[in-house]
Amino acid sequence: MPRYRLTLAYDGTDFCGWQKQEPPIEAGAHARAYGDDTPRIDSARPDRVALRTVQGVVERAVRDVVRQDVELIGASRTDSGVHALGQVAAFTCGPGIDPAILPEPPGSGWPVERGADRLAAALNSRLPDDVLVRAAALAPDDFDPVGGARAKGYAYTFWVSPARPLWSRRRVHHLWHPRGLDADAMNAAAAVLVGEHDFAAFAAAGHGRLSTVRTVFECRVESSAPPADDAPGGQPARLVTIRVSGNGFLWNMVRIIAGSLMQVGLGQRSADDLRRALESRDRAQAGPTAPARGLCLEWINYD
Numbered sequence: 001m002p003r004y005r006l007t008l009a010y011d012g013t014d015f016c017g018w019q020k021q022e023p024p025i026e027a028g029a030h031a032r033a034y035g036d037d038t039p040r041i042d043s044a045r046p047d048r049v050a051l052r053t054v055q056g057v058v059e060r061a062v063r064d065v066v067r068q069d070v071e072l073i074g075a076s077r078t079d080s081g082v083h084a085l086g087q088v089a090a091f092t093c094g095p096g097i098d099p100a101i102l103p104e105p106p107g108s109g110w111p112v113e114r115g116a117d118r119l120a121a122a123l124n125s126r127l128p129d130d131v132l133v134r135a136a137a138l139a140p141d142d143f144d145p146v147g148g149a150r151a152k153g154y155a156y157t158f159w160v161s162p163a164r165p166l167w168s169r170r171r172v173h174h175l176w177h178p179r180g181l182d183a184d185a186m187n188a189a190a191a192v193l194v195g196e197h198d199f200a201a202f203a204a205a206g207h208g209r210l211s212t213v214r215t216v217f218e219c220r221v222e223s224s225a226p227p228a229d230d231a232p233g234g235q236p237a238r239l240v241t242i243r244v245s246g247n248g249f250l251w252n253m254v255r256i257i258a259g260s261l262m263q264v265g266l267g268q269r270s271a272d273d274l275r276r277a278l279e280s281r282d283r284a285q286a287g288p289t290a291p292a293r294g295l296c297l298e299w300i301n302y303d
Contacts, residue, residue, distance in 0.1 A: 260287030
């Protein structure tokens with residue numbers, strides 16, 4: 001019963017987040033769960049509607065390849081519209097049917113001798129264009145992508161220009177103000193968030209966590225030129241990127257950090273304002289939640 005670890009990248013634009021969602025088809029219930037433009041996939045259950053999620057799409061590909069009813073567990077439940085370069089997931093191949101009762105289909109499972117590289121290639125041949133298995137590897141039987149994670153790194157990118165981007169438009173948040181975005185001021189304010197703190201002010205309501213104490217290992221802001229093929233002719237443009245890593249994050253925490261630092265960059269807040277918001281533990285004292293499209297899960301580290 002080998003266990004496999006997958007490293008995944010995806011463009012989250014057309015996904016309803018990572019986690020599988022199959023709301024019931026009932027009077028009024030489905031209307032709250034999705035709209036006419038919500039991406040969906042087919043559901044095996046006639047009383048449900050399956051929203052298009054990364055977990056749902058990848059798990060279906062895994063089941064097609066190993067020909068077993070496996071469960072795919074992901075390390076981070078990224079929100080709708082959030083991207084990833086280094087999401088980690090795992091599944092175990094096992095005897096889905098007792099051979100004494102009914103033999104398994106020929107070729108089911110993925111024996112170790114077939115190789116993890118061939119597994120990645122087989123999965124990618126069945127996945128849509130906006131999700132990719134970057135690597136597959138044999139994992140210990142007790143590998144837990146959620147509980148075993150020791151650090152996660154995210155990046156939030158602003159496209160600062162009067163002209164909108166073209167090729168980067170799905171992965172950045174376009175922003176323009178006559179004064180621009182002061183990356184140095186943002187970087188100084190970001191230092192306030194480093195360390196172990198109660199981040200209740202930087203968590204969305206209904207986060208569902210017993211504790212809002214988290215440790216941020218690093219929070220810094222970089223400014224760089226956009227790619228040459230995406231630079232608007234004759235218009236100034238900069239990429240301002242917030243990079244933050246920690247031992248865990250609350251619901252919308254990185255996007256609220258991004259929205260708060262954005263206000264610092266616009267001259268609407270100061271580093272002291274962020275410190276007071278942090279100490280208040282009051283969500284109303286922090287900045288807005290930045291749009292999902294600028295956020296990317298870059299990496300997850302394990303022991």
